[in-house]
Amino acid sequence: xxxxxxxxxxxxxxxxxxxxxxxxxxxxxxxxxxxxxxxxxxxxxxxxxxxxxxxxxxxxxxxxxxxxxxxxxxxxxxxxxxxxxxxxxxxxxxxxxxxxxxxxxxxxxxxxxxxxxxx
Amino acid sequence: xxxxxxxxxxxxxxxxxxxxxxxxxxxxxxxxxxxxxxxxxxxxxxxxxxxxxxxxxxxxxxxxxxxxxxxxxxxxxxxxxxxxxxxxxxxxxxxxxxxxxxxxxxxxxxxxxxxxxxxxxxxxxxxxxxxxxxxxxxxxxxxxxxxxxxxxxxxxxxxxxxxxxxxxxxxxxxxxxxxxxxxxx
Numbered sequence: 001x002x003x004x005x006x007x008x009x010x011x012x013x014x015x016x017x018x019x020x021x022x023x024x025x026x027x028x029x030x031x032x033x034x035x036x037x038x039x040x041x042x043x044x045x046x047x048x049x050x051x052x053x054x055x056x057x058x059x060x061x062x063x064x065x066x067x068x069x070x071x072x073x074x075x076x077x078x079x080x081x082x083x084x085x086x087x088x089x090x091x092x093x094x095x096x097x098x099x100x101x102x103x104x105x106x107x108x109x110x111x112x113x114x115x116x117x118x119x
Numbered sequence: 120x121x122x123x124x125x126x127x128x129x130x131x132x133x134x135x136x137x138x139x140x141x142x143x144x145x146x147x148x149x150x151x152x153x154x155x156x157x158x159x160x161x162x163x164x165x166x167x168x169x170x171x172x173x174x175x176x177x178x179x180x181x182x183x184x185x186x187x188x189x190x191x192x193x194x195x196x197x198x199x200x201x202x203x204x205x206x207x208x209x210x211x212x213x214x215x216x217x218x219x220x221x222x223x224x225x226x227x228x229x230x231x232x233x234x235x236x237x238x239x240x241x242x243x244x245x246x247x248x249x250x251x252x253x254x255x256x257x258x259x260x261x262x263x264x265x266x267x268x269x270x271x272x273x274x275x276x277x278x279x280x281x282x283x284x285x286x287x288x289x290x291x292x293x294x295x296x297x298x299x300x301x302x303x304x
Contacts, residue, residue, distance in 0.1 A: 087165045088172030091187055094159045094195040098263040099277040101254045105236035106275070108229045 142217045142251060142264045144196050149260065152205045153198035161193045163267075182273060190267035196260075203257040208235065211253050214262060218251055233257050240271075247271065 150156045161169065166187050173184040198206070218225070218239045227238040234256050241249030250269050254261040 084168045084172040087161060087169035090159045091161055091166060091169035091193065093157065094161065094193045095183065095186065095277050097157065097195050097197055097261060098252065098265060099274050101252045101261050101263060102271065102275050104254065105227055105229060105238055105252065108236055109227060112229065
């Protein structure tokens with residue numbers, strides 16, 4: 001047998017693991033799984049706790065909701081008022097033209113009736 | 120098979136045909152020739168909206184509000200031309216044809232060589248439920264169509280409101296602060 005074959009056999013020979021190897025592997029595997037499953041933590045900024053506290057505080061929340069409602073309500077009211085005003089202006093003009101033409105036709109008829117027949 | 124085709128045809132045409140037989144004024148081709156155009160179309164919802172705007176505090180506002188409350192639609196087209204001959208009497212014929220429908224009657228027709236005034240009303244037997252005016256002058260053409268219960272005496276009284284005292288515009292030539300308007304649809 002050559003020296004090479006001896007070396008190969010020695011290298012492939014079954015060896016018992018050192019004591020405690022299995023426990024260490026299991027322990028390490030468990031730790032890595034736990035790290036992988038845990039959510040990634042974002043680095044917290046300095047103001048984050050303060051802002052969070054303020055935002056979620058009842059006063060700010062109520063204030064923000066009230067302000068939003070006020071702005072929305074004002075916008076809706078203004079839009080509605082503008083539409084009503086525009087419709088009123090158009091209705092006003094339409095009725096005015098209708099009335100004017102009605103009176104004009106009536107005046108024509110009255111004028112014709114008032115004309116002497118021999119004229 | 121024929122029945123199915125008929126139903127299919129009705130389904131296709133249903134959105135095109137208006138449910139109520141409202142008068143279609145048309146005349147859009149005249150807008151390009153006109154110096155000034157007033158084109159107002161207000162449906163029931165818009166009239167209700169307009170009625171809210173009139174406070175009712177003044178007697179005139181109250182009259183206008185009451186008048187609008189019973190109306191379902193108003194359409195007004197008014198064209199003012201720079202010169203004569205920009206429209207033909209025949210342009211009004213499609214409208215006249217619609218006003219021959221059952222329920223409509225011509226209560227006034229005044230024709231001179233250059234001017235024409237025609238008033239049509241629709242009645243349900245007890246009250247006027249529709250009203251139309253065709254007024255053709257040499258340089259002005261006006262078509263008014265009002266759908267809904269209306270008292271013509273109340274309407275005539277409104278001729279003097281909106282800042283114009285009665286009698287200022289008896290011949291239709293008074294100053295009108297006419298907005299160039301395209302009506303909301």
